[in-house]
Amino acid sequence: MQHLLRSFWRAALWLPAMLWLAAAPCAQAADETLRVGSKRFTESYILAEVLAQTAAPHTAAPPVVRQGLGNTAIVYEALRSGAIDLYAEYTGTIALEILKGSPADTREAMNAALAPLGLGVAIPLGFNDGYALAVRAADADRLGLRTLSDLAKHPELRIGLSNEFIGRADGWKGLAARYDFKQTPTGLDHGLAYEAMTARQIDAIDIYTTDAKIDHLGLRVLEDDKRYFPRYDAVVLYRLDLPTRLPKAWAALQALEGRIDEHAMIAMNARAELQGVRFDTIARDFLAGATKDGKTPPNAARGFTAKLFGPDLWPLARQHLLLVAVSVGVAILIGVPLAILVFPHLRLRAVVLGFASVMQTVPSLALLAVLISLLGAIGALPALIALTLYSLLPIMRNTVTGLAEVPHGLRLAGTALGMTPPQSLRFVLMPLALPTLLAGVRTATAIAIGTATIAAFIGAGGFGERIVTGLALNDRELLMAGALPAAAMALVSEGIFELIELWMRRHRRAPPSSLPPA
Template sequence: MTFALVWVLGILAAPAAGAAQEETLRVGSKRFTESYVLAEIMAQQAQAAGVKTQVRQGLGNTAIVYEALRSGQIDVYAEYSGTIALEIAKHAQGSDVAALNQALAHEGLAVGVPLGFNDGYALAMRRAQAEELGIRTLSDLARHPSLRFGLSNEFIGRGDGWPGLAKRYSLQAKPQGLDHGLAYEAVTQKHIDVMDIYTTDAKIDHLGLLVLEDDQAYFPRYDALLLYRQELPTQKPVAWAALQKLQGRISEEAMIGMNAQAELNGQSFAEIAKQFLAGGAPQAVADTSGDAKAGGQPSFGARLWSRLVAPDLWRLTAQHLALVLISVGVAALIAVPAGILLFPHARSRALALGAAGVLQTIPSLALLAVLIAWFGVIGRLPALVALTAYSILPILSNTCAGLAEVSPGLRSAGSALGMTRPQRMRWVELPIAMPTVIAGIRTACAIGIGTATIAAFIGAGGLGERIVTGLALNDSALMMAGALPAAALALLSELVFELWERYLRRRRVRR
């Protein structure tokens, strides 16, 4: 039944995907500030030429966004030459455009339109601490093995990241994996000493960090350019012509300014892109070190309220509810009949519950990554399958538990009245077991509402989009603006199920 469900969902998704491919330029982004901004710039540049666009923000790390491009889920996204050469096309004979195109040709992909700036990897630490310890270069770090490294999880696993860097500079530290946005908070609070940064990050100077010199030239250049599907210029020539006008337009200073507008001034990515394309220079960064009265910045409560009631609230809430209701509904259609069929067979029932329990123990992000590789798509399909898998165990186990509550005497009475087994199940056993079954569906909904926030990491939408973006910007107000509505949905779900159970109890008493 699960495989049939997956097949049906895939068939239903295919026409919509095909229509979008014909009519819309689909722009993707990774899950950090600069990628969000560049995606909006590309989309608005195409829109100005009359092209309909779809922006799929915050899809995840390089592997996920690259898989989305390779499988045709998006048409283009902003990538970096060093990342393509060392992480994507590992056999590339250089990081220039010609070498990268030669290495990517067999994948049906191409690179082009250099945007005009280099955004490289580097390590940074608090300036005061670095001066106290006499650290200026990466080679100096080897003399201080007690320093605490907090590095992004992607950097720790990249081919051009920590493993090669540690080997080149003989670094013995065991880094702690952190989200890139949270690492800035960790280093300023002195929870870590060294972090990886992008050289166009806005918070480097703002937080008083020192970028350590790569004295052995480990890191290559990371020139920003467009990574796209080879057929984009021929299939969507108007969009491609518009994107080519971005070549060389973004300087490193402009990119740092736009990142600052998002991370320090709290401007939306769309507004930043609009200002840039209109020819406006990035505005001066406001001082966020003071409180609302001293620095002129809004309080946390004001920022939370403005983000909470933003226009995307109802759209994200509807997407979140759709993910939960569809997945729990499908899980109920699978688990309740399965529980009825398996209940008389103790061994088969135990095996099924064990298998469902194993699914429940798989970390959600790991399961999503496996499903992306399996289906070759990102977005709602793998998210729905994962949420359905997590919802099966509570419904299946409660269905079996509810049927076990039916006394043998009642079963015998039904048989004595001439009922067949299906009739007895319908009129005697299921009505008695129904409150327990509903409790299982109630639990599945609670699990689904919480887990559905993770779906935003693969572009499936929902209230998790705010949490993911808040992580990228280290914006606690934005994260809370996603978490609070999700919590409200969970409370509303509990209220609905409580009222439903009371109704069933009153109806049962009347009967």
Template sequence: MRAIAIATATATATALALAVVGLVAGPAQAAESVSVGSKRFTESYILGEVITQAARQAGATAEHRQGLGNTAVVVEALKTGSIDLYPEYLGTVEREILKLPTGSPRAAIDEKLRAMGLAMGVPLGFANGYALAASAEVARQHGLTTLGDLRKAPDLRIAISQEFLGREDGWPGLSRRYQLPQRPTSIDHGLSYQALQSQRIDLTDIYTTDARIADLGLVTLQDDANYFPRYDAVLLYRADLLTRAPQAWQKIAALEGRIGVTRMITMNAQAELQGQAFSAIAAGFLAGSAPPAATPAAAASTAASPQARPSLSSAIFGGDFWRLTGDHLWLVAVSVGIAVLIGIPLGTLAAAHAWLGQGVLGLVGLLQTIPSLALLAALIPLLGRIGTVPAIVALSLYALLPIVRNTAVGLMQVPQGTRQAAVALGMTPTQSWRLVLLPLALPVIVAGIKTATVMTVGTATIAAFIGAGGYGERIAQGLALNDGTTLLAGAIPSAGLAIVFQVVFEVVERVFRRQGGGA
């Protein structure tokens, strides 16, 4: 009996120990979470989705922060911990991020990344470099086969992506190396192929795995001076990710070498030419379906088989419409609310002190001149995050000018006699402002809030470039895919929301004017 009791006690203790371990280990396993970022072009969207779904297969909670603008924005998001990893390219890490010479030793790259709390690894199996391309007709007319041939055609209409125009390994260095006489203009990468096809431009920068190169029969100019570095696809990640999410990382690391150049072109074509969703393309790849064609050209041709695209109405109201609407409304409401709380006191100050008014109005006017994407990118390191918070800060700053200006104008338009009457009645300055000046200036102030709100509805679409959501997500995807339907599915609801706010504020203004007239 004693042995049985001991055995029973031992078994009970073991069961309790296992239960405790399970309770401790269970939450630890469930606590694995991974935030994946991607840039604003097709391939990055697809790779980001592949990484996200791979992490989910390991049981991790994974989110994909899509289309986070250019390299500077995504790197800042990585350094601040807003994302854990994203797909990048070796040449971009060397030249653009670390400012190292092309072909730097791996040890030098790792050392500089380690100082930033980052690491690089998991080569995916293909390279996607920069190149310049022209239509076959333009190449034939001007005898273009290499980049050096561009010196013979100074009048070419060149338009290149905004990032390539300013990158360390982009146009500035390229034009110096080849002594090119052209002065290119900027164009969104998603629109450049359409511009080439319609003959509005003669030459643009491309990614060498773009599906539309073969689809449009473009001529890629050879880099005869070997200017461009290698752009092997890799993952750039926070160094602590391996210990924070080991199971997810094991699944992500298993992607090494699995994506060949032909398969990547095929997946790009599925998105750009067939209109397939990024999530569906990633799921097909991870499931091992849709084997690639034998050559890159055949891959693009095979994936370009016709597929029914959604109608505009279904694209607008389908899928994530209500989520995006909620995100957009939240951004607008909070931003304008903060701007009202700050702007009305500033406008009151400007109206009360003429010497100070010009400075206040000048300052809020200066904020309007800062490019929105530049302000959003600058706020990421200052606030240490991406997403809603920096977006609301930026939108609030942009909304200040009409509110401050209309508040000051409305208060200054109150007749002097009315002000003196308030003083004669024994009102304090605060009472006079609250009971007399503010009610009389309210119609003008509401007009300023209306202007700020309508402006913010449109500006809030830029917030998607730092992961804040809203209708800008569709606009960014539409630009990346050169998909007019997706772009309109974001632009039309945004315009409709602006009209709704316009009508609502018009009604409110009439009510206040009627009340003011009756008084």
């Protein structure tokens, strides 16, 4: 049991450091790497690939595409902090969400306002993708719905809106005030809104005017008769140091100006949402001039097997495993010593375990948002901190429980043998508490594997990337292609812990290899 205990501590000490070093990017290459971000909807995924592939021949290292980072606030924070260099944004969003003002009349005025932030706007891509509300065509004909004013006259109709639109400065609050809407909207993911419309669970949704499913599902876009929405011309929002840091890549990106019209964008969205074509394939075909008719080349669409065993399977598995192993390892290093320290003090123990319990109840997305704000960064760091906090409770609680379950007689026996308190902890308490402690690590690992899928919402990678993309596309097969490997990883971890416990039970009665002198 003693050598098992020593092996346990040795692994806990070295594994997180080794894995963290393996996961860390090369700092020397960071300045030469173009980092492209995207929001969490189809068009943004595609445009990120278009930008990255356009610049790729002109960069020393392949561009890094950080897909599906989240809503405007998260992607903007990633840009401001330097986690990404640029992403496709829209003029109305920049004016109202980022600059918190009215739409600028010119790009020059917008750049003047962004310059103090170290950001700029450039490369208008050539299309407007505005917000609008849509209803089923049959309902529009039956109720005479043509404009948003007409919709406001029917408070019985159920409105479902994306959570971002509900909270945006140019979103629901202002729209409801302008048109005097009486409805209380239901918040839901943009990718699921069309399915909810098809199932008749809601009657009106917010849409992007380049969405591919508008015509496919027979929806009617309502006219903004009171001109509430500004124009949302697609542009590139970038860090001002980018043109000097990567001049050749920046020159190549300039060639995209005016190249994507609304017809081309709708066709690309349709290939992703209706035909299941990969985003990188869509971007590659567009840049090669192969998607003007919106048709899909043979074998471009993917079935479930291709999605499940795609080329991203191992990179995502590695990212997911690193997130889990590092966070649980750090939680062991923090939680076990802390639990040992507070164990003799009942009140202090209650306070510490109570704090860990409170952290366990904080919703994961809310915790990630707070950490992004505090750290000024996205990606692995806030994700690892969140997963570590979630792993602390089962490890600490089981450590305390294991120590409390050691029979009083054995404690006295150690004292009778002349052991000091540290020796008693090492040779009596911890070996007997180890099975219970290990059960806590097992629980923490299971929690971390499941929670790590949420980390993809802030660009930390893992199988959650497939789940996030599947939500954006309303693609059940892609959702399952992300969920099944995560579930398989959880089952494998359970099997490993089961084997460890079986081995411990077989060796539990073996005499200790050495005891301290009396």
